[in-house]
Amino acid sequence: MWKGRFSQDTSSLVQQFGESISYDWRLFPHDIAGSIAHARAQKTIGLLTEQEFSQIESGLKEILADIEAGKFEFKTSLEDIHMNIESELTRRIGAAGAKLHTARSRNDQVATDTRLYARTEIDGLLTALTGLQNALLDRAGKYAATLIPGYTHLQRGQPVTAGHHFLAYVEMLERDKSRLVDARKRLNISPLGSGALAGSTINLDRHAIAAELGFDGVTHNSMDAIADRDYIAELLFVISLCGVHLSRLSEDLILWCTAEFAFASLSDAHTTGSSLMPQKKNPDVCELTRGKTGRLVGNLMNLLIAVKGLPLTYNRDLQEDKPPLFDSVDTLRMILAVNTEMISAMELREENCRAAAADPMLLATDLADYLVKKGVPFRHAHELVGKAVAVAIATKMPLNELDLATIDPAYGPDAKDVFSLETALAARTNPGAPSIFNVEAEIAKWVDLLHQS
Numbered sequence: 001m002w003k004g005r006f007s008q009d010t011s012s013l014v015q016q017f018g019e020s021i022s023y024d025w026r027l028f029p030h031d032i033a034g035s036i037a038h039a040r041a042q043k044t045i046g047l048l049t050e051q052e053f054s055q056i057e058s059g060l061k062e063i064l065a066d067i068e069a070g071k072f073e074f075k076t077s078l079e080d081i082h083m084n085i086e087s088e089l090t091r092r093i094g095a096a097g098a099k100l101h102t103a104r105s106r107n108d109q110v111a112t113d114t115r116l117y118a119r120t121e122i123d124g125l126l127t128a129l130t131g132l133q134n135a136l137l138d139r140a141g142k143y144a145a146t147l148i149p150g151y152t153h154l155q156r157g158q159p160v161t162a163g164h165h166f167l168a169y170v171e172m173l174e175r176d177k178s179r180l181v182d183a184r185k186r187l188n189i190s191p192l193g194s195g196a197l198a199g200s201t202i203n204l205d206r207h208a209i210a211a212e213l214g215f216d217g218v219t220h221n222s223m224d225a226i227a228d229r230d231y232i233a234e235l236l237f238v239i240s241l242c243g244v245h246l247s248r249l250s251e252d253l254i255l256w257c258t259a260e261f262a263f264a265s266l267s268d269a270h271t272t273g274s275s276l277m278p279q280k281k282n283p284d285v286c287e288l289t290r291g292k293t294g295r296l297v298g299n300l301m302n303l304l305i306a307v308k309g310l311p312l313t314y315n316r317d318l319q320e321d322k323p324p325l326f327d328s329v330d331t332l333r334m335i336l337a338v339n340t341e342m343i344s345a346m347e348l349r350e351e352n353c354r355a356a357a358a359d360p361m362l363l364a365t366d367l368a369d370y371l372v373k374k375g376v377p378f379r380h381a382h383e384l385v386g387k388a389v390a391v392a393i394a395t396k397m398p399l400n401e402l403d404l405a406t407i408d409p410a411y412g413p414d415a416k417d418v419f420s421l422e423t424a425l426a427a428r429t430n431p432g433a434p435s436i437f438n439v440e441a442e443i444a445k446w447v448d449l450l451h452q453s
Contacts, residue, residue, distance in 0.1 A: 299324035
């Protein structure tokens, strides 16, 4: 590439150190699409004849087919996917191939390829996220009325339903999808034509190239276009946050599968055993999901640290943007696929869920609300219920079996009516609350929404 300037061949050690073909080979369909669009723009202004363009287009499509068929030999000496393709094209079609790189640089070429790659992968991740949402929605529908304790500080708080719990994760994943859609809008701008950093004296129609590649427009500053890796950082952040959401789901399921909780059972197909303890059934998918989240966050940090001190415009450090990008996309794609399959096969142990939700302490707040409705200020009501809880603990008597009137005359004979889970849930009618009516309405809403996506 630069033999005119240099008198020595690049050291083989430097070639090994600097090559990126071992991982950026996967950009090949995007690199070829970008090259065809670039060549078409060259033809439009007369840099290529119709015959030369036809040779380039046909040659690139043949190379695409060879790569897809596993017949293409990638060479480390050619460093990256761009030079591997261009060199092979020139070998196959001759002089026309050598004209392809006119008015572009590997700098704007790789920026274009990675944007196209990120756009494609976002579309795939959106589909995969919808798949997991549907699996969660299916479980929410099956267990819409299954009562479980809701927790704060990992201590039992108030009753909810399993359906409501699963819908919480549907909401989280919808936010992840929304962020992916936003990230896609920001990255879908073409940098091709920015050259190495200052454009070119040969002015191709950048808007026509962008339109052919499905971009919404073109970048407006050639230096920023070459240096920008915000779109990768943003995508890695969204992937990291999605991973955090899935890690939290995993933690819930790990707890639910313990003998202490015993709320859920994962299928044998999605668990593993122990090489020593024959009785074990381990939620490895959940644990690996939780563990791989650290990897996703680490990839984001990797990129941010790589770019934090770089002057404009291109620096070779930017080659390090692709390994974390590729790894995060691959990792999240696998996490989504395996969790979708696992969730779809998961069953709840409804009798255990109901037994845990039957703890009368879960309705202590409802008891305070009962007093408030009788005119007791909430702070005083909170104190009176706290005294009742203390008596229940001291006497080892369930809260719903105490003679509450002996604690304070504010408690009427109907106070014990509070201790009905069905009544307690039915009273929670505000939007977002876990009444079974609300849960079923939310499920119906999500079925329609996801059907449209």
